Amino acid sequence: MANPLSADALVSALRAEGVTVVEHSGWRTHNRNHKGSWGPVNGVIIHHTVTSGTSNSVSLCFNGHSALPGPLCHGVIAKDGTVHLVGNGRANHAGSGDGDVLKAVVAEKALPAPNENDTDGNVHFYGFECVNLGDGKDPWPAVQLEAMVRASAALCRAHGWSAGSVIGHKEWTDKKIDPRGFAMSDFRIRVASRLGTGPSGSTGSGNSGNSGTAKPSYQPFPGDAWFRKNPRSAIVTAMGKRLVAVGCSEYASGPGPQWTDADRRSYARWQRKLGYTGTAADGWPGAKSWAALKVPYSS
Structure with missing residues (x-):
């Protein structure tokens, strides 16, 4: 607003x-x-x-x-x-x-x-x-x-x-x-x-880029709806690796590019680690928790 x-x-x-x-x-x-x-x-x-x-x-x-x-x-x-x-x-x-x-x-x-x-x-x-x-x-x-x-x-x-x-x-x-x-x-x-x-x-840090193709350090939030479509993407892999790195893994294997329930359970652990509860920790990524995760830019 x-x-x-x-x-x-x-x-x-x-x-x-x-x-x-x-x-x-x-x-x-x-x-x-x-x-x-x-x-x-x-x-x-x-x-x-x-x-x-x-x-x-x-x-x-x-x-x-x-x-x-x-x-x-x-x-x-x-x-x-x-x-x-x-x-x-x-x-x-x-x-x-x-x-x-x-x-x-x-x-x-x-x-x-x-x-x-x-x-x-x-x-x-x-x-x-x-x-x-x-x-x-x-x-x-x-x-x-x-x-x-x-x-x-x-x-x-x-x-x-x-x-x-x-x-x-x-x-x-x-x-x-x-x-x-x-x-x-x-x-x-x-x-x-x-x-x-x-x-x-230019990059988000304020440093001037050489062209309009400058890439950010971290992956921008793809949006809530993107995850609910069960995407297959390098972004999902990068996210999963970050969840493992911060101690929030629910993976039996992987992570990989296909969004699965293991990704959602792992993300829910991350949300709870940030202090979210209830429906705010349902495993569907949100903009604020995504920014805090600092997923490396991949595409």
Whole structure:
């Protein structure tokens, strides 16, 4: 929970993350604040525009239409990776969604499937509309996806949020399908990895990196949902080795790359070692306990 960034702070955060920013004329005072609250803010929602072309998409998101006045988001992310800022304040992008999803975002826990629309998301979320037809065929250029990751990470970094604060519109309400064409779970892993570095690719220690590919010392938290999908990854092996090193092993053999119940039991021991009890020590990794474990960076 946080106060929204000022216009200057938003621009600074995006540019510090290496994002190319274009400020649409009038965006700094363009909002729907007269229709309801803006803030406290809790996260970021990613959308696709169902349009093509930068100019048309930016114009639509700034002006809106007769049934839904603009701004329709805070920033439009073009195919070339440029972020066009079109609104500052409450925007008509999230609409009504599931209050249980908002609670999960605030707690940075695994998202429940949305099944009701009882909460005004325009109060609580920044929104990025990303230029794509949303038909499952229109490609997502690498430069565009990277800008989406960096823009999301910029807001998370500014507010001290983890990647769990970034969701898709389809994760907010069962009335939407966007963004279509990539998995939000994978997107959050990329945001988490980005948050393991400083702005513009420097390491988290504040030392300047030579490029945007600088790697963090420790593995960023992949997110609650990632573990619940029973992943097979070098990250799981690295985690297991750290659990063994800190005296929390429940392994009969291994650890290995496949997430198993032995990993969960071992992690539960680690949580209890940190002082967690009850459901907070259920063996599913959380952002704080993960950071304390200091899992070496692997991918």
